[in-house]
Amino acid sequence: MFKIALCQIKVEDDFEKNIDKAYKKINEASNKGAKIVALGEMFNCPYSGKYFSKYAEEENNSKTLDMLRNVSREKGIYIIGGSIPEKEEGSIYNTSYAINPDGEIIAKHRKIHLFDVDIENGIRFCESDYLTKGENITVFDTEHLRIGICICYDIRFPELIRKMTLMGAKLIFVPAAFNMTTGPAHWNILFRTRALDNQIYIAGISPARDYEGVYTAYGHSLVVNPWGEIIAQADEGETIIYADIDINYIEKIRKELPLLKHRRIEIY
Numbered sequence: 001m002f003k004i005a006l007c008q009i010k011v012e013d014d015f016e017k018n019i020d021k022a023y024k025k026i027n028e029a030s031n032k033g034a035k036i037v038a039l040g041e042m043f044n045c046p047y048s049g050k051y052f053s054k055y056a057e058e059e060n061n062s063k064t065l066d067m068l069r070n071v072s073r074e075k076g077i078y079i080i081g082g083s084i085p086e087k088e089e090g091s092i093y094n095t096s097y098a099i100n101p102d103g104e105i106i107a108k109h110r111k112i113h114l115f116d117v118d119i120e121n122g123i124r125f126c127e128s129d130y131l132t133k134g135e136n137i138t139v140f141d142t143e144h145l146r147i148g149i150c151i152c153y154d155i156r157f158p159e160l161i162r163k164m165t166l167m168g169a170k171l172i173f174v175p176a177a178f179n180m181t182t183g184p185a186h187w188n189i190l191f192r193t194r195a196l197d198n199q200i201y202i203a204g205i206s207p208a209r210d211y212e213g214v215y216t217a218y219g220h221s222l223v224v225n226p227w228g229e230i231i232a233q234a235d236e237g238e239t240i241i242y243a244d245i246d247i248n249y250i251e252k253i254r255k256e257l258p259l260l261k262h263r264r265i266e267i268y
C-alpha cells in the first residue's frame with residue numbers, strides 16, 4: 001500500500017509562476033506522505049495552440065525538468081510530470097516525463113492521439129495544427145508496481161489502455177485537460193470504464209478550472225480503483241487529492257472476476 005497525490009493547479013500565462021506553484025504543490029503532497037505525485041496536462045503552459053511554441057523547451061535545456069528533477073531528489077519521491085510542450089528538431093510534442101527519487105528521467109510519453117475535434121455548440125480544438133504525434137506506448141517499473149502514462153485524449157482509445165495493461169501496467173496516470181463540453185459528459189465514465197475493463201488503478205489529473213483563461217478545463221481530477229469505484233475526486237478548484245494504492249486489491253479483483261483470463265482472443 002502506498003499513497004499517490006494528484007495536484008490540480010490553475011495554469012496561467014506565466015511560466016515561472018506555473019513552475020513555482022507546481023514545485024510548492026509537489027512539496028506539500030510529499031510532506032503529506034505521497035510517494036508518487038502527479039501533475040496535469042500542460043501544467044506549465046496555457047492549453048492553447050498559440051502558447052505551445054512560446055513555452056516549448058528542449059529536454060536538455062528545460063527549467064521545468066530541472067525543477068521536477070530537483071524536487072523529486074529533494075523529497076525522494078516519483079513524479080509524473082503532467083505534460084509540457086517539448087521541442088525537438090523543429091517539432092513540438094505534448095510530453096509527460098516520469099522522474100524517479102534520484103531525480104532521473106525514467107520514462108517519457110509523447111501524446112499519441114492528438115485532440116482534433118469540432119463539436120457543434122461545444123468545443124473546437126485542433127492540436128495537430130501545432131503539435132506532432134508521439135509514436136510509443138509508455139510503461140515503466142517502480143519498486144511499487146509497473147506504471148503506465150498516457151495523455152488526455154489517449155484515454156479514449158480502449159486498445160491503448162488494454163495494451164498497456166497487457167504490458168503489465170497496474171496503475172495508469174493520465175494528465176488530462178478535458179473541457180466543459182466533454183468533461184461533464186464523458187470524464188467519469190471514461191476513467192471508470194477503463195479501470196473496470198482492465199482491472200487497474202487509473203488516475204486522471206486535470207488543471208483547475210479557470211473561466212478567465214484561454215481554455216476552461218473541467219477539473220475533477222480523480223482516482224479509480226480496479227473495481228471501477230472513484231476513490232478520490234476533486235471539485236473544479238485548485239487542490240491536491242490523495243489515494244492509497246493497494247497492489248493486493250488488484251490481485252484480489254482479478255482472482256475473483258478473471259476478466260483478463262476469460263478473454264477469447266482466438267475469436268476476436
Ligand SMILES: NC(=O)CCC(=O)C(=O)O
Nearest residue numbers: 115152153177178179182
Ligand atoms: N487535451 C485533450 O486531449 C482534451 C481531450 C478531451 O477533452 C476529450 O474530450 O477527449
